[in-house]
Amino acid sequence: MYLINLQAKPEKESEYFDKVAGAFVSVYIDYIDGEGAIQLAKFYTEEEGWKVESVDDEFFEIENEGELDDELQEFYKEAKEYGYTMVFNCYESEEEGEE
Numbered sequence: 001m002y003l004i005n006l007q008a009k010p011e012k013e014s015e016y017f018d019k020v021a022g023a024f025v026s027v028y029i030d031y032i033d034g035e036g037a038i039q040l041a042k043f044y045t046e047e048e049g050w051k052v053e054s055v056d057d058e059f060f061e062i063e064n065e066g067e068l069d070d071e072l073q074e075f076y077k078e079a080k081e082y083g084y085t086m087v088f089n090c091y092e093s094e095e096e097g098e099e
Helices: 034-047 070-082
Strands: 002-010 022-029 050-055 084-091
Touching: 002 034, 022 034, 022 050, 022 070, 034 050, 034 084, 070 084
Parallel strands: none
Antiparallel strands: 002 022, 002 050, 022 084
16 A cells, blocks of 8 residues: 655646645555556546646555554555545645645
8 A cells, every 4th residue: 555645736627626726635545566556646636637736756655554543544444445545635825835
Protein backbone atom coordinates (compact mmCIF):
# COMPACT_ATOMS: atom_id res chain seq x y z
CA MET A 1 0.00 0.00 0.00
CA TYR A 2 1.27 3.46 -0.84
CA LEU A 3 0.27 6.94 0.26
CA ILE A 4 0.86 9.49 -2.49
CA ASN A 5 0.39 13.18 -1.73
CA LEU A 6 -0.19 15.70 -4.47
CA GLN A 7 -1.58 19.16 -5.11
CA ALA A 8 -4.37 19.73 -7.63
CA LYS A 9 -6.76 22.35 -8.96
CA PRO A 10 -10.36 21.70 -9.97
CA GLU A 11 -11.11 21.77 -13.69
CA LYS A 12 -14.34 23.05 -15.22
CA GLU A 13 -16.03 19.63 -15.11
CA SER A 14 -15.37 19.32 -11.37
CA GLU A 15 -18.15 20.14 -8.93
CA TYR A 16 -15.54 22.18 -7.03
CA PHE A 17 -14.69 24.51 -9.91
CA ASP A 18 -15.25 28.14 -8.74
CA LYS A 19 -15.73 26.88 -5.18
CA VAL A 20 -12.14 26.19 -4.13
CA ALA A 21 -8.73 27.24 -5.44
CA GLY A 22 -7.20 23.81 -5.04
CA ALA A 23 -6.58 20.85 -2.78
CA PHE A 24 -3.91 18.77 -1.19
CA VAL A 25 -4.86 15.23 -2.15
CA SER A 26 -3.81 12.11 -0.25
CA VAL A 27 -4.26 8.99 -2.35
CA TYR A 28 -3.99 5.58 -0.71
CA ILE A 29 -3.22 3.01 -3.43
CA ASP A 30 -3.07 -0.74 -2.93
CA TYR A 31 -0.43 -1.43 -5.56
CA ILE A 32 2.80 -3.40 -5.65
CA ASP A 33 5.06 -0.71 -7.18
CA GLY A 34 5.70 2.84 -5.95
CA GLU A 35 6.15 4.43 -9.36
CA GLY A 36 3.03 2.71 -10.64
CA ALA A 37 1.14 3.95 -7.58
CA ILE A 38 2.17 7.53 -8.42
CA GLN A 39 0.84 7.16 -11.97
CA LEU A 40 -2.41 5.70 -10.67
CA ALA A 41 -2.77 8.52 -8.12
CA LYS A 42 -2.46 11.07 -10.94
CA PHE A 43 -4.93 9.14 -13.09
CA TYR A 44 -7.60 8.84 -10.38
CA THR A 45 -7.23 12.51 -9.44
CA GLU A 46 -7.69 13.58 -13.07
CA GLU A 47 -10.68 11.23 -13.39
CA GLU A 48 -12.31 13.20 -10.55
CA GLY A 49 -11.96 16.41 -12.59
CA TRP A 50 -8.79 17.80 -11.02
CA LYS A 51 -5.57 18.93 -12.73
CA VAL A 52 -2.49 17.64 -10.93
CA GLU A 53 -0.17 20.57 -10.24
CA SER A 54 2.55 18.71 -8.36
CA VAL A 55 3.35 15.41 -6.72
CA ASP A 56 5.33 15.27 -3.48
CA ASP A 57 8.78 13.81 -4.07
CA GLU A 58 8.39 11.59 -1.06
CA PHE A 59 5.76 8.87 -0.93
CA PHE A 60 5.02 6.45 1.86
CA GLU A 61 4.88 2.68 1.81
CA ILE A 62 2.42 1.34 4.38
CA GLU A 63 2.90 -2.31 5.30
CA ASN A 64 -0.06 -2.62 7.67
CA GLU A 65 -2.83 -0.45 9.04
CA GLY A 66 -1.28 -0.52 12.52
CA GLU A 67 1.35 1.96 11.26
CA LEU A 68 -1.36 4.60 10.87
CA ASP A 69 -3.11 6.78 13.41
CA ASP A 70 -6.56 5.47 14.31
CA GLU A 71 -8.38 8.13 12.25
CA LEU A 72 -6.40 7.17 9.12
CA GLN A 73 -6.97 3.42 9.34
CA GLU A 74 -10.38 3.72 7.64
CA PHE A 75 -8.63 5.00 4.49
CA TYR A 76 -6.27 2.03 4.53
CA LYS A 77 -9.19 -0.40 4.86
CA GLU A 78 -11.11 1.28 2.05
CA ALA A 79 -8.07 1.16 -0.25
CA LYS A 80 -7.60 -2.54 0.56
CA GLU A 81 -11.23 -3.18 -0.37
CA TYR A 82 -11.51 -0.99 -3.50
CA GLY A 83 -7.88 -0.62 -4.63
CA TYR A 84 -7.62 3.05 -3.71
CA THR A 85 -9.18 5.89 -1.78
CA MET A 86 -8.71 9.65 -1.95
CA VAL A 87 -8.81 12.42 0.63
CA PHE A 88 -9.19 15.99 -0.66
CA ASN A 89 -8.11 18.79 1.70
CA CYS A 90 -9.43 21.82 -0.16
CA TYR A 91 -8.28 25.41 0.26
CA GLU A 92 -10.04 28.57 -0.86
CA SER A 93 -7.21 30.91 -1.82
CA GLU A 94 -3.99 30.56 -3.79
CA GLU A 95 -1.96 31.75 -0.81
CA GLU A 96 -3.04 28.75 1.24
CA GLY A 97 -1.62 26.39 -1.39
CA GLU A 98 1.76 28.13 -1.58
CA GLU A 99 3.31 26.72 1.56
